[in-house]
Amino acid sequence: MAKIAYILLCHKDPEGIIAQAQRLTATGDFVSIHFDARAPREAFEAIRTALAANPSVTFARKRIKCGWGAWSLVEATLLAVQSAVDAFPHATHFYMLSGDCMPIKSAEFAHAFLDREEVDYIESFDFFTSDWIKTGIKEERLIYRHWFNERTHKRLFYGSMHLQQKLGLARQIPSDIQMQIGSQWWCLRRRTVEAVLDFCRLRKDVMRFFRTTWIPDETFFQTLVRHLVPEAEIRSRTLTFLMFTDYGMPVTFYNDHYDLLVSQDYLFARKISPDAKDLKERLGKLYAARGVRFTISNEGRSLFRFLTGRGRVGRRFAPRFWERESTLGRERTLMMVTCKKWHVAKRLVERVRDVTNLPAMDYLFNEGSTPLPDLGGIQTTLEKRTRHRRALVRMLFDYWQSDRLLFCIDPANVDLMQDFYNDKAQVRLLEIECDFTDDYLVGHARRVGLAGDRTPKETIDRLLPTIRYDVKFESDRIRDANFPGFHRIRQSASVDENTLPLAEFLDIPVEKAREIAATGHLFVD
Structure with missing residues (x-):
């Protein structure tokens, strides 16, 4: 037997x-x-x-x-x-x-x-x-050498493959198999x-x-x-x-x-x-x-083909899950990184991907250019992503076959943060507190259209306190929300001081958290 x-x-x-x-x-x-x-x-x-x-x-x-x-x-x-x-x-x-x-x-x-x-x-x-x-x-799966993972290092994966194509480095498959x-x-x-x-x-x-x-x-x-x-x-x-x-x-x-x-x-x-x-x-x-x-x-x-086919022509037998209060899953952990300096958050998230292999994305609901897999169209615009936010995030959990997921979110999106905290999933939030020089705030004002290259210095001087207060207001609003699982790292803190909050937020060993906290040029503008 x-x-x-x-x-x-x-x-x-x-x-x-x-x-x-x-x-x-x-x-x-x-x-x-x-x-x-x-x-x-x-x-x-x-x-x-x-x-x-x-x-x-x-x-x-x-x-x-x-x-x-x-x-x-x-x-x-x-x-x-x-x-x-x-x-x-x-x-x-x-x-x-x-x-x-x-x-x-x-x-x-x-x-x-x-x-x-x-x-x-x-x-x-x-x-x-x-x-x-x-x-x-x-065919490219076989004839080119793949040293990088497409899901965690997309740019390196395709960059390496395109370089091999350009240099004519296609290889032969073993002839007897x-x-x-x-x-x-x-x-x-x-x-x-x-x-x-x-x-x-x-x-x-x-x-x-x-x-x-x-x-x-x-x-x-x-x-x-x-x-x-x-x-x-x-x-x-x-x-x-x-x-x-x-x-x-x-x-x-x-x-x-x-x-x-x-x-x-x-x-x-x-x-x-x-x-x-x-x-x-x-x-x-x-x-x-x-x-x-x-x-x-x-x-x-x-049976599955039939039921999904009825849905495509509008004759479905139950509401789609994004049309009702669908949970991400009780066993899942959603982690959000918030920082007004988007480039700082992106550097941190890139380092997290490298050290932990955790599925992690940049500003999912703030930047339309954030790379995402094809999820049938729900990911194509910021409007769709935000309208079907729980559906989108659940599909990303399923796509990466992971129970842990991380993305960046702008500090102004407190309502969006609150919506995810209302879910049955475990939700955590990490705030990156940066120092803001006057030059940086002036540049920010120009980037968002509050000022231009020819705006008088007197106007800029009157504008700066308001912009600085706005940034502080967003941070205070997040803290006043009393979100559970809230952690903070600071530009002014040492590597050791930032290590423990990172370890607790990511639920990883302290050694790996220190490796992330010690990322060179993390806070450089």
């Missing part, structure tokens, strides 16, 4: 990971865990301690800092797979999961399903002739996994190639399995049920989706909302159940 070693890649929710591992091993299977090195070490230690006595759980030999679309995801997977191969000699299948996945069938059903055919389950379509990639770059693409959620037999690991040890040239491709988790295993396994032994499908919206974001499942999920022709589903406690409890009990008969209707995707 099949015995499954689950390869669990995760980066949050220690309690959920512990429950997942205990649930999967209770029915005789195994779990190998890689917990992202970007996550707090205390969370990882809590997982290790809770599962230390479980002989059916192992861990990757080292933790990797993972980034979306980067080689680090494949490296973390290989480490977890190698640990599983070494620790569980009786495992017959290896199944990729994330912390957001839940079983939608019983373990009994899953084992019988895998025993039915001696095959591997992995989406594997020709990279160049299939239409698997719907938007964005395609045919590039494939597909979902990263696969289930492979033991002999296939061992063949992949052997290939990795022998073919350093192929490994070097994949290390600098973009989004290799969609091409690496998909290509190697097709290269190593006869076509007749591959089923080009995933056993994990997932759907994407027209915006390219995964559909999230909630408590009322139980009946829909268990009727799909899949063994697991992602992604399950962290707030869907009842759904998780019901699916957890289902996995341990015996003798359950499943009626497979498999209508999930067609």
